[in-house]
Amino acid sequence: MNLGLDHIRLRNKMLIIFFVSVFTPILLTNIIFYIVTTNHVEDLRMKDINKNIEQMKSEFQIEVEHAISLSSLFYTDFWINKTLSYSYINNEAEYVEAYNSYLRRVLNSSYTPINTLVKEITIYVDNPTLLYSGGVEFISPEVEKAEWYKRIKKSTYSTPILIRTESSFGEKDIFSIVRRMDYYRDQNHVEKVLKIDLRPQAIEQIFSNLNVDGDLYLIEKSKRSVEYTTHPNMEWQYTEIIYDQFNLPKGTIVIKKDFTDDTLLGQWSVIAEIPDIEVFKEVKESSNFVILLASLIIIPPTLVIVWITRSITVRLMLILKHINKVKTQNFEIIPDIKARDEIGQLSIQFNRMTLTIKSLIDDVYKADIQKKNLELQQRQAQLNALHSQINPHFLFNALETIRMRSLMKDEKETANIIQNMAKMLRTSLVWKMDKVTVKQELELIYCFLEIQKYRFEQKLDYHIQIDDAAYDCAIPKMTYLTFIENASIHGIEPLKHGGRIDLKISIEENELVFLLQDNGMGMNKEKLSQLNQYMHSKKDMGDRVGIQNVIYRLKLYYEEQFEMVIASEEGKGTRIQIRLPIDKEMKTLNEHC
Structure with a gap:
């Protein structure tokens, strides 16, 4: 003992x-x-x-x-x-x-x-x-x-x-x-x-x-x-x-x-x-x-x-200090070893071990890394070749050509819809900005709703109310659009007689309040419970999309400082309220636009 x-x-x-x-x-x-x-x-x-x-x-x-x-x-x-x-x-x-x-x-x-x-x-x-x-x-x-x-x-x-x-x-x-x-x-x-x-x-x-x-x-x-x-x-x-x-x-x-x-x-x-x-x-x-x-x-x-x-x-x-350096791949040996006692012998053996490890890394590990880097470069070259075939500029130019031909044929509605699609596609493919203003997010929302209205004609109606002070507030990119898309596709589209989407964005004290309400299909209790569970889940995003992706990104940005409440009843519609802090985020992002 x-x-x-x-x-x-x-x-x-x-x-x-x-x-x-x-x-x-x-x-x-x-x-x-x-x-x-x-x-x-x-x-x-x-x-x-x-x-x-x-x-x-x-x-x-x-x-x-x-x-x-x-x-x-x-x-x-x-x-x-x-x-x-x-x-x-x-x-x-x-x-x-x-x-x-x-x-x-x-x-x-x-x-x-x-x-x-x-x-x-x-x-x-x-x-x-x-x-x-x-x-x-x-x-x-x-x-x-x-x-x-x-x-x-x-x-x-x-x-x-x-x-x-x-x-x-x-x-x-x-x-x-x-x-x-x-x-x-x-x-x-x-x-x-x-x-x-x-x-x-x-x-x-x-x-x-x-x-x-x-x-x-x-x-x-x-x-x-x-x-x-x-x-x-x-x-x-x-x-x-x-x-x-x-x-x-x-x-x-x-x-x-x-x-x-x-x-x-x-x-x-x-x-x-x-x-x-x-x-x-x-x-x-x-x-x-x-x-x-x-x-x-x-x-x-x-x-x-x-x-x-x-x-x-x-x-x-001193030996422990050099061991910690080895952990960070700094293979520095202990200098001036003159003692011949047990600690001196330990220092000598440590230097020998350090030199051996450094030699092995130089001869084996680096060679293996070079080989893997070569393979990655070859695959990257293949991806670049594939990417060149579907270059976004080619898509944008093609859509712009179709729009111009529609205008020449006096098909203004079709040209407008094509312009909205090009704008949404360009915004979704460019991720240089992590955050956008509410005003920039609304441009995408209007584009999406106009496209949906073009598809369903009188079947979709919407109303948007925004406080003037909310336009310059910063939010994560495509936060609100995801919920608009979900309300349109899963809430209003299945209805035979059509429906209405009401959006209100306001400022209450130090919070930016997003309120979305539709009279669509609604959700059953099981689906609603599943969405509420996403709020308390601590798992990585993985391949999540849609609302799960938005909730995950809000947690990354705001941790526990945001609030989201989802209320829905099957056959009567869905109501979503999101509260985001703006005390540190209230700034104009025009310089990024």
């Missing part, structure tokens, strides 16, 4: 082989390789980004934990708590001595350079006997109104709190560790609050280590507020921004990292918004490599197959 391959052109067969055996397997292989490669590159890139974000989160958490550890030192330091809780009424010198001997050293050296994240340490107390300076501040009404102070007052525990506070410039961009210092109970019930401010530059440095273009957000989970972000157009330092209230750009990858619940940052999380182009640009680079590799694999085989296919198909088409 060849699956219909015999009907497929050779070039298309080669293309099928290429696509099935080369292109499709290579394409599928490269698609699979592309998918696997891009997925692998994407996974690696996402792992790198996640690792980088996790590292920044860990660095921030470590720094905050260092600050918390520092707060624990102050929280558990006995001498700090004792010094800040003691009443120095009328004894400021003792406080100055205690401050200079211990507090100054502790407050100024506890965080530099040990913890680079700490900017400033301040202890707020409500002991009015202290001198407030150098890291020790009084809990003033302004402090009590601060959000961080309210937050620590509401807390029932001594655990530290991480909160964003205002700087001296009014920007809320400082992260602070706030903690009650109530580890030691004192008799004076002095309130002490530790506030450790973290350095903004250090936090900015930590969160600027993202190695891709994107924005980082430090989110407080309970309020979903943005506590810090690297987004350049977001003023998080001045207003509270809810993270869920703004729309993400299309094609943004969101990565969320939560801090562990067992730390102070347990209710915080880091969210990274990264454009997918940052992830897929390496994927695109790998895809470009895959495409380049696929092109290098596909293009060379394609060029080789095209080259080989062209070598085959072009030469086959």
